[in-house]
Amino acid sequence: MSHAPLLRVNLKAGYSGRLVLRDIHFELEHGEVLGLVGGSGAGKSTLVLSLLGLLPWRGGRVTGEVLLEGDNLLAHSERKLRTVRGRRIALIPQSPMSALNPAISLQSHFNEAWRAHERHAGSALASRVHELLAEVQLPSDAEFLRRRPGQISVGQAQRVLIALALLHRPALIIADEPTSALDPVTQSQIIGLLRQLNRIHRTALFYVSHDLISVLQISDRIAVLDDGTIVENLPVSRIGEARHEATLSLLSTLPVPPDVLLNFRGRAALEAQPAALH
Amino acid sequence: MRVKLFAAYALAALVLMAAAVLTAPHASYSRQDREAPFAAASRKHPAGTDALGRDRLARVAAALLLSLTGAAVASAATTAAAAGIGALAAFGKAHVGWTAMLICDVFLALPWLFLLMMVRSALPLTTSPASSAAITFLVLAALGWPACAQAVYRGARNLRNSEWMFHARAGGLRSAQMMRSVIPNLIPLLLPQFLVSIPAFVIAEANLGALGLGIGEPLPSWGGMLLELDNSATLFDTRWVYFPVALLITVLLLLEAAAGEA
Numbered sequence: 001m002s003h004a005p006l007l008r009v010n011l012k013a014g015y016s017g018r019l020v021l022r023d024i025h026f027e028l029e030h031g032e033v034l035g036l037v038g039g040s041g042a043g044k045s046t047l048v049l050s051l052l053g054l055l056p057w058r059g060g061r062v063t064g065e066v067l068l069e070g071d072n073l074l075a076h077s078e079r080k081l082r083t084v085r086g087r088r089i090a091l092i093p094q095s096p097m098s099a100l101n102p103a104i105s106l107q108s109h110f111n112e113a114w115r116a117h118e119r120h121a122g123s124a125l126a127s128r129v130h131e132l133l134a135e136v137q138l139p140s141d142a143e144f145l146r147r148r149p150g151q152i153s154v155g156q157a158q159r160v161l162i163a164l165a166l167l168h169r170p171a172l173i174i175a176d177e178p179t180s181a182l183d184p185v186t187q188s189q190i191i192g193l194l195r196q197l198n199r200i201h202r203t204a205l206f207y208v209s210h211d212l213i214s215v216l217q218i219s220d221r222i223a224v225l226d227d228g229t230i231v232e233n234l235p236v237s238r239i240g241e242a243r244h245e246a247t248l249s250l251l252s253t254l255p256v257p258p259d260v261l262l263n264f265r266g267r268a269a270l271e272a273q274p275a276a277l278h
Numbered sequence: 279m280r281v282k283l284f285a286a287y288a289l290a291a292l293v294l295m296a297a298a299v300l301t302a303p304h305a306s307y308s309r310q311d312r313e314a315p316f317a318a319a320s321r322k323h324p325a326g327t328d329a330l331g332r333d334r335l336a337r338v339a340a341a342l343l344l345s346l347t348g349a350a351v352a353s354a355a356t357t358a359a360a361a362g363i364g365a366l367a368a369f370g371k372a373h374v375g376w377t378a379m380l381i382c383d384v385f386l387a388l389p390w391l392f393l394l395m396m397v398r399s400a401l402p403l404t405t406s407p408a409s410s411a412a413i414t415f416l417v418l419a420a421l422g423w424p425a426c427a428q429a430v431y432r433g434a435r436n437l438r439n440s441e442w443m444f445h446a447r448a449g450g451l452r453s454a455q456m457m458r459s460v461i462p463n464l465i466p467l468l469l470p471q472f473l474v475s476i477p478a479f480v481i482a483e484a485n486l487g488a489l490g491l492g493i494g495e496p497l498p499s500w501g502g503m504l505l506e507l508d509n510s511a512t513l514f515d516t517r518w519v520y521f522p523v524a525l526l527i528t529v530l531l532l533l534e535a536a537a538g539e540a
Contacts, residue, residue, distance in 0.1 A: 052448050086450030093448070098441035103462035112459065116451045164449065 004070055006030045006171055006204050011064030011074070013043075013050045020046045020060075022228035028172070031202035033195075035219030035236075037212050037250060042225045044208050048176045051206070052091060053081040068172070087117045090165035092175040092194075096157035096182075100149035106160055107145040113164050132163040135200075136193060155186035162193065166203070174206045179214055191218050212250050216261050224250065236262060285536035292530065293346065296339035307340040308332060308496040329506065337498040338523060342530070344493070345500060348411060349479035352419035357472040360423040361464060364430025368438055369457060379431060382424035390421045391485075398491040410494035414486060418479050426471045433467045434460060477534040484527060500527055 007028040013021040020043045028034050038044050049055040050062045053073055066073040073084060085091075093099040100109060107129075114125045133140035136159040149157060158178060165173050175194065179187040195218050198205050209215050215222055216236060224232035226246035234241060239258045242248060251258060299305060311323070311331035319326050325334040367378035397417050401410070437443060437460050446456055486492040487501015495502065503523055 054444070054448060057444075057447065082450045082452070084450070085448055091445065091448040093441065093445050095441060099445040101442045101446070101459050101463070103465075104459065112446070112451060112455055113449050116449060116455060161445075 006032075006069060007051075007206075008067040009051070009065075011050055011062055011066060013046055013055055013060060013062035013064075015058075015060045020228055021050065021062075024050075024064075024225075024228075024230060026223055026230055026233055028204055028206060030171070031198070031204055033198055033205040033207060033218055033220045035215035035222045036206065036208045036225055036230075037210065037215050037222065038225030039210060043228050044210070044225060045176065047225070048091070048174055048208055051174060052085055052089060053078075054085075083117065086113060086170070087168045088170050089172045089174060090168070090170040092158075092161055092165050092173060092178045094177045094180060096154055096161055097149065099161055100157060102149050105146050105148055106152070109160070109164060110145075110167065113167050117168055128167065129163075132166055135166070135197065136160070136163045138163070154182060155189065158182060158186070158190055159193070162190075162197070166197065166201070169201070170203065172204045172206065174208070176208050177210065178207075180209070180211070187214065188217075194218060212254060213261065216258060217265050281536055285533045289530075289533045289537055292533070293343065296342045299335055299339035300343070305336045306333070307336045307498050328503070332496075337503065338500075338526065341498040341500045341503065342526070344411065344497065345480050345483055346476070346530075348415040348483065349418075349476045352415040352422070352479050353472050353475035355416075356419040356422040356475055357426060357468055359419075360426035360430050360471065361468055363423065364427040365434050365457065365460065365464070367427070367431045368434030369460075375431065375435075379428065382428050382431075385421070385424040388421070393421065394418075394486060395489070395491055398486070405494065407494040407497040410492075411497055411499075414483060414492050415479065418482055422475055422479065426475070429471060430464060430467060433464060437463055473534070473537070477531045480534070481527070481531060 005027040009027070010025050011021065012019060012023060024047060026034070036044065036047070046055065046060065049058055049060065051066055051073075053066075053076070055062045062074060064074065068084070068088060073081060076084070100106075104112075110125065110129045111121060114121055114128075118125075129145070130140045133144075138144065138156060138159050149160075152160070158181075162178075178194070179190050182190060191214055194205060194207070197203065205218075207215060207218055216239070219236050221233065221235050222239060223230050224242075224244065224247045226244070231244040232242050232247040236258075239251070239262075242251065254261065300307070309332065311317070311327055311333070313331070314320075314323070314327050315329055315331040317323055317327040317331070323333050323335065325338065328334055328337070363378055363382075367375040370378075394417055398414070401413065405413070443456065443460075446459060451459070483492055483499065484501040484504070487499040488504045489501070490505055492501045493499040500523060
């Protein structure tokens with residue numbers, strides 16, 4: 001068992017002179033689920049872009065280091081970074097409907113994502129897609145794969161995006177508010193699914209959200225982002241020990257005390273498995 | 279929708295009728311009936327003959343097919359060029375896009391009618407009728423792309439900043455894959471551009487022809503036929519013949535516009 005963390009982050013980032021992330025410092029272990037909560041404008045999206053090396057595309061600048069298994073991603077060229085994205089770090093985006101190319105079929109999405117990192121498609125891809133769609137509880141028949149993104153529901157689109165993220169068996173998945181566009185029932189199904197997939201594959205998950213309830217439902221550890229710094233970072237079981245005022249004001253928005261939610265989470269996870277099929 | 283369908287059928291019927299007129303036995307747009315110049319409608323010449331005794335019906339039919347085909351080919355060429363240039367400008371580095379759009383603006387600012395006249399008049403008098411037709415439409419195509427390229431640029435620019443493009447980039451897709459994935463999304467933009475350019479080119483060719491700068495004789499063109507109108511004596515004698523030509527152009531343009539409406 002190696003003791004080097006999967007991800008070690010130490011960075012500052014901003015847009016043309018305006019620093020958005022002042023001092024970000026955290027680690028993520030293999031197979032762990034780290035939930036990051038923060039209000040609007042706290043810098044969550046900037047952090048996600050920084051980790052993927054995509055901040056320059058949105059006109060930003062990042063300094064410091066993002067060590068993925070000891071390998072500093074920020075020191076890599078764009079060419080090298082491309083081979084990391086989707087293969088070692090994958091993204092589950094915020095709005096499922098707009099994150100899929102409306103003009104091509106679901107099958108084409110898998111083909112393109114596969115070809116980004118693999119030379120040969122063929123039967124390896126077909127069996128992988130079949131396996132993934134079963135895991136995210138979607139039909140894998142030809143008729144379904146021929147559909148365009150506009151012909152499936154939002155919940156199905158989010159499941160397709162989860163399958164796409166898992167395609168190359170990444171070590172880390174970044175989920176950027178993956179449930180904010182979904183209705184409450186679909187939301188809890190997706191959270192159950194992510195939790196289950198994390199347990200099966202031991203893929204580490206960096207779950208970013210403004211919604212403390214969903215973060216408490218899914219995470220092993222919770223970090224609070226406030227005004228460009230991580231002000232709290234502790235296991236969810238010890239959430240009662242939080243002392244920073246940003247964390248306390250987040251906790252005060254909960255309808256019930258956090259330990260009730262954590263207690264409920266254990267039962268919900270058991271019940272969610274058969275219910276998630278639909 | 280119903281209007282669009284009707285227009286498409288009517289346009290197809292017009293083209294079929296023109297083809298039928300031309301494939302009829304003894305039909306020729308260039309054979310001169312020396313016995314009957316400026317003849318009125320008869321069994322032999324249903325729409326009469328022109329100053330050289332050529333059958334007007336056959337000439338109108340041939341002009342329709344020629345101008346529609348030429349305009350369609352020119353429009354396809356100009357749309358393809360615009361798609362390439364617009365997409366390249368949108369996905370290239372910032373200065374590439376900036377330069378491309380500047381060139382478009384310069385092209386749009388050019389007095390294209392004078393340019394057409396200059397290009398056309400620079401051609402030697404011995405230019406064959408077929409190449410005069412090809413050159414006319416080529417020049418139209420060469421001048422038609424900038425407006426379309428700007429529309430493609432704006433569309434592709436929006437796509438570049440779209441969520442799904444961002445997600446594709448986050449999935450590590452290669453640049454070539456990203457470019458390829460954009461093309462199907464540009465079709466709803468390119469198809470109307472292609473369709474609206476056709477009537478624009480038909481009318482441009484007719485205008486050039488009416489100035490004597492279009493397709494060379496003996497090939498028929500609507501502009502060329504209208505050119506005979508500059509003799510007011512002829513105009514007075516034969517107005518019943520020219521009115522249908524003008525009417526036909528109007529109908530054709532209306533039908534194309536209706537069929538092309540996205």
